[in-house]
Amino acid sequence: MDAFFASIEQAINPRLKGKPLIVGSRNSPRFTVVCAASYEAKALGITSGMRSQDAFRICPNLSFVPAQQDRYIWTSRQIFTFLKGLGYPIQYCSIDEFTLDIGDTQNCHKLSSGIQEKITQDFGITASIGIGKNYLLAKLASKLKKPAGFLEINEENLEDILKGVPAKKICGVGEATNLLLENLGINTCLDLYQKDVLFLKEYLGQYGINLYFGLHTKEEISISEHEDLPKSIGHSYTLSKPNQNPGFISAWFRLLSEKVAERLRAQDLLAKTVHLWLELPEFGHFSRQKSFSNATDDGALIATRAMEIMAKNGLIWPNIRAIGVTCSGLILKEYEPLFLEDKKRNNLLKAVDRINQRFGEEAIFPAVIKLTNPTTGTL
């Protein structure tokens, strides 16, 4: 989907159509990051991830809408349901991106225009479609023809297209990788495509191998029970400003861990590994993970483990801008707890989940989470 959040907001409020618009988080318009920018804003040089202050500096008359996740999630699910109904194996890649395995379908142009028409008609937004033998080439094709475009990269036109596209356009090639590639004389996607696997492995390691096979292999989406198991479940949050208050930070650890645990329990999963990610204004990114012998779906334990990771790495309540808690090493919860205390705790968590499902998010929650609220952050 093209400028997904911004396009939905423009469809909801037609007065915003044709105007530069950014969608930001729910905090102050001047103190957040750009989640999405309309094409009119993009034309002025405003991009996702930019500080809203910088966006307003570029365009003082910029329209701002706070992100409303329920609208985007609902629309995303509706589009997924429609695409699934087409009968091809489908993968949910992100909130505004889907991969269909159309196999050897001959008239893919007709199929694509049908999908684009339906999305525009039902939701008032546009979609770009790329076709390729694998995800990376299809994604590149869709990127090259945004907005509302269609491009097929096949064996006949592959070289012609790739030779005119910078290597950094490939999904996953960031600034650091691009700099390395440029130093190796790899400037275009074609240069990258023509390198052999050993060359890429030598300079990029495992990522080089993944990149090589990602670009050359003909991918298929297989649907099996085993692959349905997610690899990880995580939540992250960027604070409105850096904070090092222990009470506030530990409350955020707990809240994010509770959200992760709730999703683990909803899918009958237990996690062995906890991964902590922090954005520290003074030190940059911090990212560590640790595996534990007993898997869990308890938010309190996940939060304790995340804080243990922070403490064991010498971080004593540092100034924190963003926090991410992710659980991996997921296994299916096949047995009920054996001991009485564990059983009691398990029943408590189940009851909490049932109450929240019935009465809404955070109808009941651990009291410490209240400290995350800057306006009523007292117990």
Add this chain to the structure above:
Amino acid sequence: MLLSGFNPNARWDRNIEGAYDDPDKLKAKIQVLAFFSGAKVYPRIFMMSGKRYRIRKLNYTWQKRQGSELISCFSVSTACDIYQLSFNHSSCAWKLDNIF
């Protein structure tokens, strides 16, 4: 239920009361004349403070959950303004959430 790939539930955001300008702030009860077709609802006219507003265009619809309650939301245009209405499927109550 297990989901492969991306799960839209990952798009959770913190709902902090009072910390931002709530877009659904009005929550005024209104009377609505609506057309129900299959599982879809099409509001046509709404009454607020004794005044009647004819809906010229249904701009967008979406749904959200508040616990077990399903809420349908509508962005509608009248001759002059754009409104956000909502319909609670459990209580069958209509509300005016916002004026754009």
